[in-house]
Amino acid sequence: MRKVLYLLPLMFCLGLGVFFYLGLDGDPRSVPSAFINKPSPEFSLAPLPGRAKAPFANFDVLNRNDLTSGRPLILNVWASWCVPCVAEHPLVDRLAKEEGILVHGINYRDKAVAASNWLNRLGDPFTKVGFDNDGKAGIEWGVYGVPETFVIDGDGTVIFKHAGALTPEIVEKNILPFFKGRN
Amino acid sequence: MRGLVTVLMLSLFLAPNLAKAVLPDEILSDPGLEARARSLSLELRCLVCQNQSIDDSNAELARDLRILVRERLVAGDTDAEALEHIRKRYGDFVLLNPPVQQSTYILWYGPILIVFVGIGLMLLTVRRKKTAVADTPLNDAERTRLTSALNRESDE
Numbered sequence: 494m495r496k497v498l499y500l501l502p503l504m505f506c507l508g509l510g511v512f513f514y515l516g517l518d519g520d521p522r523s524v525p526s527a528f529i530n531k532p533s534p535e536f537s538l539a540p541l542p543g544r545a546k547a548p549f550a551n552f553d554v555l556n557r558n559d560l561t562s563g564r565p566l567i568l569n570v571w572a573s574w575c576v577p578c579v580a581e582h583p584l585v586d587r588l589a590k591e592e593g594i595l596v597h598g599i600n601y602r603d604k605a606v607a608a609s610n611w612l613n614r615l616g617d618p619f620t621k622v623g624f625d626n627d628g629k630a631g632i633e634w635g636v637y638g639v640p641e642t643f644v645i646d647g648d649g650t651v652i653f654k655h656a657g658a659l660t661p662e663i664v665e666k667n668i669l670p671f672f673k674g675r676n
Numbered sequence: 677m678r679g680l681v682t683v684l685m686l687s688l689f690l691a692p693n694l695a696k697a698v699l700p701d702e703i704l705s706d707p708g709l710e711a712r713a714r715s716l717s718l719e720l721r722c723l724v725c726q727n728q729s730i731d732d733s734n735a736e737l738a739r740d741l742r743i744l745v746r747e748r749l750v751a752g753d754t755d756a757e758a759l760e761h762i763r764k765r766y767g768d769f770v771l772l773n774p775p776v777q778q779s780t781y782i783l784w785y786g787p788i789l790i791v792f793v794g795i796g797l798m799l800l801t802v803r804r805k806k807t808a809v810a811d812t813p814l815n816d817a818e819r820t821r822l823t824s825a826l827n828r829e830s831d832e
Contacts, residue, residue: 524723527767534765602736628740635765637723637737 526643526654527635533560533568533649536630538623541600543609546617555597555623561649565675566595567668568643569619570631572603573611575639577658582615584659585642589618594672598622601631601639644671697734704746713746716758720745721772729772 528534540553547553560566569585571578589596598619600608603626612622625631634643637656644653644667653667698717704710717731724735730742741762748758762770774780814822 522726524769525767527763527765628736632740632744632765635767637766 520657522638523656524637526651528643528651529654531651533557533643533645533651534633536623536633538599538625538630541598541608541612541622541624542605544617544622545609545613546619547622553621555599555621557649559597559621560645561647563647564595565647565652565672566597566645568597568599568645570599570601570634570636570639570641570643572601572639573607574603578640579615581640581642581658581660582618584661584664586616586618588664588668589620592669592672593676595620599625599630599634599636601625601636602628642668644668647675696731697738698731698742699739702739702742702746704750709746709749712755713742713749716745716749716755717742719759719772720762721770723766723770 535557537554537556540547540555560568567585567588571582571585585596588594596618598621600622603624605624605626608622608624612619623630628636634641640656640658642655642659643651646652652671655663655667659668698714704713714731718729720730720741722728722730722733722735722738722741724737725733728738730738730745732738744762745758748761753761759771768775768777774783776784
């Protein structure tokens with residue numbers, strides 16, 4: 494009994510060590526979204542002006558109704574000034590074109606000309622692009638940096654959020670499994 | 677002269693506190709509302725630069741949030757309602773002062789618990805020491821054994 498008591502401080506310190514070691518894992522900049530498993534927020538955005546892939550501009554207002562069509566989708570928040578957005582763009586492209594997933598975009602705090610040039614240059618995987626030049630819709634979505642990617646169920650419920658550039662691992666592990674059989 | 681130097685040195689220390697990130701165009705004309713907005717801004721974390729409040733941060737998002745806080749206050753929100761408005765969108769992490777709830781019990785009550793465990797351990801050790809000191813004197817048989825043992829040592 495005595496011996497166990499003597500070992501107690503050592504065990505306590507070891508436990509603390511394990512706790513701190515686990516704390517080293519993970520990215521302190523990635524903050525869990527307040528919307529996971531909750532309905533997506535209300536917002537309404539005019540379409541990105543001058544976008545080549547928007548022949549019926551009047552119908553292209555992006556709002557909450559676009560998220561409740563019954564079809565699950567991806568909402569990608571991006572900007573032409575954002576370097577990691579360039580890095581992740583091929584993956585967003587692949588999700589839309591190869592996996593056949595519905596992808597809407599929010600163009601965050603950007604200039605219209607720069608944004609549409611960016612899409613012309615790198616490819617435009619988006620069905621609709623809302624133009625959030627003052628960042629108000631971004632705040633509604635709890636956006637704190639671009640890129641951010643939301644996975645949204647057909648009824649508008651937010652399933653998953655990733656802040657920062659998408660990686661193939663995240664796409665395989667967190668995004669594609671959800672769309673399997675639902676698309 | 678010396679007094680002047682002291683005052684100058686002190687004002688150097690105070691200067692960073694005066695230089696906040698709030699820009700003139702954000703400031704509300706109603707000083708009461710502005711004061712409330714400032715104190716609320718001190719409680720909200722800037723998520724871009726994480727360990728600064730939005731009152732301290734020059735990030736654009738911090739500015740947007742400062743303006744949003746002011747808009748809410750002008751619209752008639754109480755302080756709690758304005759904070760809740762932002763917490764709903766950015767989650768608990770945006771509050772620099774974490775709320776007391778199930779997931780933060782360890783954070784809030786852990787230190788108190790540790791203090792009590794420490795006091796308990798201290799009392800236990802003190803009591804054990806006391807009983808160890810207050811020992812009974814040797815009886816005759818033990819005393820003879822002790823002297824013979826000591827003598828044997830010195831003979832060798």
